[in-house]
Amino acid sequence: KKVLQKYAIKPVQQFAYTTGKNATDSTMIIDAMDLLYTRKFDGFCLVTSDSDFTGLAMRLREEGLYVLGFGEQKTPEAFKNSCHKFIFTEVLRPTLTKASGLSEQLGANNNKSKEIKSKNISKTKPKFPKKFVLDAIDQSSDEEGWAQLGAFGSYLTKLQPDFDPRNFGFKKLSDLVKSKTDLFVIEKRKISGSNKTHFYIRIK
Numbered sequence: 190k191k192v193l194q195k196y197a198i199k200p201v202q203q204f205a206y207t208t209g210k211n212a213t214d215s216t217m218i219i220d221a222m223d224l225l226y227t228r229k230f231d232g233f234c235l236v237t238s239d240s241d242f243t244g245l246a247m248r249l250r251e252e253g254l255y256v257l258g259f260g261e262q263k264t265p266e267a268f269k270n271s272c273h274k275f276i277f278t279e280v281l282r283p284t285l286t287k288a289s290g291l292s293e294q295l296g297a298n299n300n301k302s303k304e305i306k307s308k309n310i311s312k313t314k315p316k317f318p319k320k321f322v323l324d325a326i327d328q329s330s331d332e333e334g335w336a337q338l339g340a341f342g343s344y345l346t347k348l349q350p351d352f353d354p355r356n357f358g359f360k361k362l363s364d365l366v367k368s369k370t371d372l373f374v375i376e377k378r379k380i381s382g383s384n385k386t387h388f389y390i391r392i393k
Contacts, residue, residue, distance in 0.1 A: 211241075218245050225252060232257060235272070238264040246271035258350070262315075269351045280355035317357055321349065323372070326392055335376070338363060338388040366390055 193200055205212045218241075224230060225248075232255030235242055246256045246268065258264075258272035262279055269275040322345070329344040330336040342362045345352045359365040366373050366388075376389045 214239065214241050218242070221245055221249075225249060225254070231255060234259065236260065236278075237268075240265040240268050243268045243271045264351075272350050274346055275351040276353055277351065277356060280353060315356055317369075318349075318352075319372070323392055326373075326390065330391060334391040335389045336391065338366065338390055341390065363388055 192198075203213045203216050221233065222245075224233075233246075233249050234257045235246060236259040238260035243265075246258065249256050250271070250273070256272045258269065258275040259278055259281075260268070260275070262277050264275070264277075325345050325348055326336050326341060327334075329341050345362075354360065354362045354365040357365060359368065366375060372393055373390045374393050376391075377386050378389055379386050
């Protein structure tokens with residue numbers, strides 16, 4: 190109740206019509222379709238880890254709308270790939286430092302706290318997909334092997350909607366690339382007639 194009041198969220202009660210069936214999901218999908226046919230929106234944000242919403246995401250994309258998905262790392266591949274962009278909720282949660290500080294304030298057991306930390310680290314920092322990234326650079330680069338970083342980032346998202354530098358502990362793609370000095374060569378180029386610069390990368 191306190192969270193709903195804080196963020197001015199209006200709760201909606203949906204009763205199940207039969208045992209073992211989730212009436213809430215069906216109601217939300219119907220509401221989304223009603224909004225779709227108003228033709229007033231350019232995109233939808235779906236916050237769920239449930240594959241039942243895969244069909245909805247695909248239908249929205251068929252209508253030319255942008256679909257942004259949020260969910261936990263357990264989210265099925267089908268739903269993640271049905272979105273234009275998918276973001277794991279784990280990377281949006283408080284950092285481990287804050288979480289551990291809270292545990293200390295609550296007087297949590299140190300060993301238990303360490304165990305929780307190790308589990309969180311394994312969940313929020315998956316293995317870096319080296320082959321996938323190198324293949325993506327090879328496919329998006331020019332004849333000399335250089336790829337503009339912004340365009341490369343967009344290409345990565347098209348190939349894998351859930352690709353996010355924050356999954357690997359970096360706020361931006363540029364920070365991730367700079368950390369992989371054994372894989373990439375980075376070049377900063379000034380845009381002609383402007384003070385702005387762009388980063389270009391190629392395989393080392």
